[in-house]
Amino acid sequence: MIEKFIDKEDQEKYELVTIIQQYPENEIDLSLLAYELGKSHKKTYELLETIMFDMKELSKEEGLSESLSISLDGKLVKNIRFNSYSFIKYYLMTSLNYEWVMAMYHEKEISLEWWAIKKNMSTSTIYRKWNEMKRFLSQYDIQVRKIKHNYFELKADEAVIRHFYYGLLYKVNHSMVLDDSKKNSVRRYFDKLPADVHHNTINNFELMLVISLKRAKTHSMLTHSDKNLIITSRLHSNVMFKEHYRELFKKYPLSSEVIEQELSFLYYFISVENTYDIKTIISKGSYFAPTLTEDENFKLLNKIIFELHMLFNIKITPEEYFYLVVNGYMMLRRQQLFGKVLQFGLNIEELPDFDKFKLTYDGYQYEESFPIRQLYILIFPFINKVFHDLKMLVNNRFGDGNIANISQRINAISRIPIVFVKHLNERPDVLITDSYTPDDYDIPTFFLSPLPNDSEIISLVKELERIYRKINL
Known part of the structure; x- marks a missing residue:
């Protein structure tokens, strides 16, 4: 990650x-x-x-x-x-790994001896960090290849390399932008679409376009191992897309064969990179091809959705099912093109409650085709149907003021959604008390001191999280 x-x-x-x-x-x-x-x-x-x-x-x-x-x-x-995004951006842009891969992107010299002097490190330490970077990249099927003395490049399927740089530059709020004429050309294209498109989608496409225009000169998509970049999307017309952007690519010294493959790649990217809301999916002209149901990807997706329904007892409306099918299909196709590198752009804070979801979906068997992290992103809009809040009743001999204090302290530490109730007839999942236990209710009960210290609260929260997982299994 x-x-x-x-x-x-x-x-x-x-x-x-x-x-x-x-x-x-x-x-x-x-x-x-x-x-x-x-x-x-x-x-x-x-x-x-x-x-x-x-x-x-x-x-x-x-x-x-x-x-x-x-x-x-x-x-x-x-x-x-306060926001954590500024920190990940800062730590990335000041990291050795970022400096090195961007030097490769811009085809600049990388002298490890020079970096040792600049960072006030020993040469052996710099070489160790260089090798650590190579091992990190290898988990996404990306290698580092030496071209000549002090010059290196990333070696992998071209689509993978482009998405690697896309994920990295997206995180650091890249400064590489299109000039005004190209930017206006992109805007004119999106204005033609049958559905309104969010500016974030446009910005993402512009970033991949910048990367592709640079890479096409020396590493065209003709080197892509799978030349089949065919995908059907009714939101983006293949013909209209290629006609519009072909003129832009003709300004570069590229063969017609390279241009066509570059356009196919960008059309594929723009079709699969975004997730669509219900309104866009069902709007006139933006639905997806009826042949979708004959696709093996659809059959796999249907299995996964059915398992989610059975495992979590999620009640999915027809519109929600359509949402899952369309976006899930595009995510599957994105996985097929870009593979493991899709996981690179994610960081831990972007997946709240993911560990609980993964624990609950124990035995997930489609990791290679549809990684569970991607599935979690797909299902996240319905996560409130997957996880149920923990209902809790707190009793305390010192009254409502102390009950409120205990409740606030539990909430401050806990990472699970808790609803505090006031009556047993609201059927709480857990009872927290310093004395009273009901005889006629079968409720998991935990005892606290009348004035509990921090250690007691911390220990209690661990037990509450265990109960929460049990309820949601």
Whole structure:
């Protein structure tokens, strides 16, 4: 995943940043952060100090200079300007791995001895980091090939390399943009479409277009191992798309054969990269081909949707089923072209509750064709139908004020959705009490001290998460 591409010394910091981001409260006890991170209080505080130093290095435009502080009572205070995206961008752009792969992208020299001097590291350390980068890339079927002395390039299927750079540059809010004439050409194309398209989709296409225009000169899609880039989409007319962009490519010294293959690749990309909302899918002219039901991909997708329905007892409406089929089909086709590198662009914070979903869908057998991370992205709009909130009743001899305090402290640590109820007839899943236990209700019951300390709350939350998983299995 992309967070593993940053320098190792920054990975722990970024993990802590994501934990801070996920806390709904503005004030966070350091002991809770230490618990979540699995580090000592001292180590957590040291990491926070370096994170705050990093904030000073971030651009003023990010609005992060005062987004974190330590209060007088020793709590971490974050304000509304805090966002973890700025950190992943910063840590990526300052990483050795980013510097090296972008040097390859721009066909620049890479002298490891020079980098050792610049980073004040030993040559052996730099070579070790270089080899670590190569091992990291190899898990996405990407190799590093030496062209000549101090010049290297990425070696893989061309579609994979392009999506690797696409995923990386997307994360750092790339500065490589189209000139005005090309940008206007892209806008004119999207204006012709039968459905309104979000500007994010347009920006994504522009990024891949920039990458493709550069790569086509020396690494055209003719080198792609599978020349079959055929896909049918009623939202994008193949004929209209190619007619529009053919003129743009003709301005480059490329053969007609290369241009046609480049256009086929970009048409494939624009068809499968985005997910579509229900309104767009069912709108006139934007539905997908009726031959879809004859496709082996559709048959596989139907199996997966049926398993989701049976396993989670999800009630799917006809419109929702159509949504899952259309978007799932395009995600399957995207997986077939780009493969493992699709996982590179994801980072942990973008998949909330994924671990619970994966645990529940134990024995998933379609990983190679449709990785479970991609399936989770597909099913996420319906995740409230998959996971059910944990209903909890809290009793305490000191009354409502203390009950509210205990409830808030549980919520502050917990990563599961909890609904606090006030009566047994609301059928809570769990009872938290310091004394009273009902005889006529079969409810999992946990005991707390009347005035529980942090250790008790933390231990309780672990048990609550276990109960939650059991309920959602």
